[in-house]
Amino acid sequence: MKPVTRRATLAALGLSAPALGTLSACGGGTQPTGGGGSPSSLSVWALTGAKQDTYQASFDAWEEANPEDPFAVEFFANDSYKEKIRTAIGSGSAPTLIFSWAGGTLADYVDNDSVVDLSGRVDDTLSRSIESINSVGQVDGAQYAVPNNDTQPVILYYHTGLFEEHGVTPPTTWDELMTAVETFSAAGITPLSLAGQSVWPELMYIQYLTDRIGGEGAFQKVLDGEADAWSDPAFTTALERIVELVDAGAFGDAFGSVSADAGADVALVHTGQAAMILQGSWVYGTFKQDAPDFVAEGSLGFLNFPAVDGGTGDPANVVGNPANFWSVSADAEEEVQELAIRYLNEFNLNEEMVGDFLAMGAIPAVTGLEDQLAALDDGEFLSFAYDMVLAAPHFQLSWDQALPAAPAQELLTNLSQIFLGETTPADFVAAMNATLAS
């Protein structure tokens, strides 16, 4: 007992001295020790989940071809990744390949010179992917990021059994949607399952509604930082429509504690407690995993978001996650950057990777998949989603990703208050306009 304590005392005394030394020694330089990337060798962080194996296989293939330069690969859960990558970049210990959703965060990285301009250096990988999605990886016309996985449009799923039982037609217009809402509500079924606790699923409503009502231009003005951009009538009308839905009981009375992380929103549909759900294409996998029979017997239907009468937006437009993206860290040494770029051109979204994504029921963001998709087990769903993306003149990235962090948080908070009936469209617009000024 005693010798242990003595050693511990020495350790305790010894600890603080070097720690103080480090404090004065580094005024913000690069610190490779933080568990993140090292500037002198290849490293990459990606997300856990179904696609983890695909990335791993791709990096393994690279390692086989380049045994001298393997990737140090690390996987994170979605939420923790988003919070942590920023710190790593801020402290100069970012991985060589930076995984992102493009949008506002990518713009921040570009502002901080944290990522490399890839224009003209990644043409091989760009030639494989879908053009409208490639353009999401551009900042001020320069290519800073390239798509690296599947495209994830937001889809209106519905329970075909419940629709037949209550004689409702799958809605393609706003009026039909409202009719469906009234019918199901009267029958004691939640018309639209909504994960209100997660808040971000609420964005899908305002995004689709704004787009259908006023087109993609309204939000573009916000991104451009125009004064009072949120005063565009498209936003106000969209918010009023949301209030209309809430008042009609479209989301039931308990959406506030339904969490998307726990998949409870999806469960409500396959257990027959809710009739529809507006969610990303990724929840198709959750349906299949949690309720294989439900999907197999064809009970899951899918639609694009209904058109809104008198709206000026193209009803073929799509919102969601165009794809995830790779950027190359500017903190990495030149040779390492070159290696990473070579990986992107030779291995990113190559045939093997595309095959892997298709096998798991994801739609890689590449062109020319029509025939392959139709032949798959989930061909019906995959072709539907793929055609939806190819046919879309505009693919709107999720607003919370497109905006810088602070306005994005403000948006989520205000939006959740709209759904809860705690704020009015006018106050929402005023609060959001205030974020433009700063």
Added chain:
Amino acid sequence: MTTARHSRLRTAPSNWLLAPALSFFGVFALLPLGGVVVLTFFAWDGLGTPRFAGIDAWISVFQNPVTLHAMWLTLAMTALSFAVQFPLSLLLGTFMAGHQRYREAYSVLYFLPLLFSAAATGIAFKALLDPNFGISRAVGVDWLRLDWLGSPNLAFYTLIMVISWSFVPFHSLLYQAGVRQIPRSMYEAAMLDGAGRVRQFFTVTLPQLKYTIVTSSTLMLVGSLTYFDLIFILTGGGPGNATRVLPLDMYLTGFRSYQMGPASVIAVLLIAVGLLLSLGLNKISGSDTMDSQMEGA
């Protein structure tokens, strides 16, 4: 007395033995304490280096309705969670102090919530209170089918409930220990005077528990300023801003919106409230308990 002081002087150990504790505390508590004040005058987004910004952060915080609401919520949560926890803990502690068999057995079980970390408690209650798949479905009672954590009017009170569930056991342990230290003769004397159970409680138990009450209340009140983990996991400050108390507001402003300047202002507010509260409580309690404890009185 004089010999004691004399001996102290002669055998006083070297001040160097203070070095480890002081250096840890200095670097990782005092330095950050000063740092948080300094950071309120800087703009920093978590990337790059902080940039001097004058009193911008202070102005923005005091003009921000979200933070003002958070202050109000923090006060309400402090008051309400105290109002629930204090009588519950006091009564339970007195109950547990009894030596009846069943009470001792109950006390063993009352302890169970203390086995779970705030994170574990939060996650368990989140599943339990799910309106669709949780307890509401277990019991066919309509009033249980509420949106416990999802309704802005209800979430705050639900949190108070969960907070009480996880903290009352600790405080009742304190009271149990306090009651058991009360000499039995005092109760016997009271009984001879014909005092019933209720009067004994008010004339003997309560006055004798004075110090326990001060300690437990201080911990309850100051502790309620730092409820973070439980709320973070259960509601994340939502729905809307309904449970966004100051610690949550600080975290979300700093590590979600990356506005470290305003987040530091909120931190300073928290520190100020905490300091005022503990000093105030010491004043009210009449005796400076902490000092008197330090002096070994």
Added chain:
Amino acid sequence: MRHRNPNLLGGVLGTLWLLVILVPIYYIVITSVRPREDYFSSNPLSLPSELTLEPFRYVLENDFLRYFANSTVVTVVTVIAVVTSSLLASYVIVRSRTRLARFSQKLFLLGIAIPLQATIIPIYYLIVQMGLYDTLWALILPSVAFAIPITVLILTNFLRDVPGELYESMTVDGASDWQMFRSLVLPLAKPAVVTVGIYDALQVWNGFLFPLVLTQSSEKRVLPLSLWAYQGEFTTNIPAVLAAVMLSALPILALYILGRRQLISGLTAGFSK
């Protein structure tokens, strides 16, 4: 205090509270042995149609043991550092009347009065600048600093009860500070050290904010954070999440069964006086 009639009202209310305490715990236990398929369809408080340990297997396969090891390392190192440095400091504070000793005493009292968690932003900055971000040191160092004030308070209270003559006699024998500390202070303070050690260990073991802000990778993840992460990763697998909750409480449960008295005195260290 023996009453002629039993306290009926007290018994009823006590039993009610027992239910309030037990229902959530029963729910955790029962759900953690429920097959995943049953979770969405069966009554959450009913006994599952079949008991399964599948959720536990699932958790253990998902790096639970690594997080457990991380938590253990952080807790053990922190407690050793806190108790050692605090015991040295308390020894000086009790035995010395120099200005520094009195100043230190006041300083640590201040540390108790302030919600130190509010300094998380500068701590984050400091840790990043030190290059310690996402290491276990990032958790240990601030945890030590935060635990020192209360530990010092409890230990000084205890050491004050040691008669001065004991120190006196050893000084006469020519013992150095170090010998005095090892052969007198340490053995004398042992019961208080156990109590306060348990208290500090529980605080660190359950800590959430530091791991949340100061670490990122799964390599460095500790238990409370892993529970939160599981909730996101396992999506609809609630039984597995609650199995992880159960497993995370096991060490404390073991401590409770082995040494209930010590655990309780550790929990209420210095507060129930």
